[in-house]
Amino acid sequence: MEKAIRRYWPVFVLPTMAAFLIGFIIPFGYGVFLSFCKFTTVTDWKWRGLENYRQILFVNGQLDTDFLHSLWYTALFTVVTVIIINVVAFTIAMLLTKGIRGTNLFRTAFFMPNLIGGIVLSYIWLMIFNSVLEKYDMTIVTTKWSAFWGLVIVVSWQQIGYMMIIYVAGIQNIPGELIEAAKIDGASGWQLLRRVTIPLLMPTITVCTFLSLTNGFKLFDQNMALTGGNPGRSSQLLALNIYDTMYGKTGWEGVGQAKAVIFFILVAAISLIQNKLTTSKEVQQ
């Protein structure tokens, strides 16, 4: 059969691969190459080696903290959202698998914000934040911390429902007998959670943690629409910082591309760690 199929590759593989070449392979390869060049369009490049990478941190011999600031701002943002999203989503999932009346309706409600895209979501909250803060003569971008917590609220609101659905699926996969057995052995509610439910849910917890981790790291739309990086550039997450460098300052395209390469390496590292963790967990079971 394999032989018969083989010569049909122009039908089966070619369309996808042609698009894949245009949509991914060439832009990726050329992007890596351009990170070592000075350019303003894709054709006027001039090789400059590692200069772009140096310029991420040092401009004219001076330390430029822009990128470092958005790196730790992103790290902090990611840690905070990962904790909030997972703790709340897990709690709601636990309560919504107890078979209380209206469970389906509640799940529907909690999941709803996830379908609304980042831009729409941000303007909904921008209106609410600013109308409340107006009474205190503030806006969401008065300080970088108001911007920070604004973003945390928006992103949590969006993702809690999504993670809840995944946790619900995980909880429902726990065999009922195990819970029953633990109860008969006299386990208290807390012990049950700590010693039975959570250990059995580890694969789900890993998936959700890493999903929210990469989501936080790659966040762009909400950041741009809600705060725009203001005040100054102090609420810029990494993705927006890269965008701003690439399109906001003429002559800095190469530096922006170099930042994108660093960004890619960070995101790839997170994904690889996750992959390692999930596969090792599977072996254990």
Added chain:
Amino acid sequence: MADIKKKARPKKGGNEVSAARKAKHGGILTAIFTVISLLWLSPIFIVLLNSFKRKAYIFRNPFGISTVSISKGWERWTEGVKKTFVGLLNYKNGVQLTQFWKSFGYSLLITVGSVLLIVICCSMCAWYITRVKNAATKTIYVLCLFSMIVPFQMVMFTLSKLADIMHLSNPFGIMIVYLGFGAGLAVFMFTGFVKGISLEIEEAAMIDGCTPIQTYFRVVLPIMKPTIITVGILDAMWIWNDYLLPYLVLDINRYKTIPIAIQSLKGSYGQIDWGAMMAVLVLAIVPIIIFYLICQKYIIEGVMAGAVKG
């Protein structure tokens, strides 16, 4: 959803007292969750409410419905209500300012077209690379896996310039871009499914004289339906809400998708016509809610299946 609910329900013990206690407990939880759910969705209700208000009162009085408190008497209160609301004026302005229906059309065209293209091309590709084993198909699979961990920022500059050079900056061209950038995840998910299909049915079809193309469309494609729905929903959610890719790839003076139209309501100095904004937000949310309520079962299943891929 119904069977999931049944599964979730803990087994009832024979003890009637504990069952009664559980029911009472459940009643309180239901009440609490009703309140939390309403609060959870309240931002959407607030936007809906404000979309009918006069621009000036959106910020002055975002949660109220009258300019004066009800304690000042009924007549003055109703007068205040009349002053606050403007009917459909915001909708008229919003639709005009953003050319909303045009954007809606482009969003719909791009989403439906791209999803169809991704689902058909990638499932074909996945079937081929699973059935034909050689160095080339192996490389394709690895490249697809690799593309899944690359953030968009890495390729955005070169991709948008390439799309421009190749004249892909229109609603049909961007479908090819979406096929290319979305291929990784789709091929990965389809491959996972094809690996589980037994060869016998396909072999039987081929022995009966089907060409590989006939075999694929008559035998394999129908079997793949559940994964097609999953991939379709995940990609539809992504493409419908996507902002940066269409913003960079499309000729945005001519083609604005809904997210781009909304973002463009923010003027160059950051000032926003909040009346129009509220109305456009409502118009953007309503189709999503309708879609969600119709396809809820598939969406939830799609999310669960999508999460497993990690």
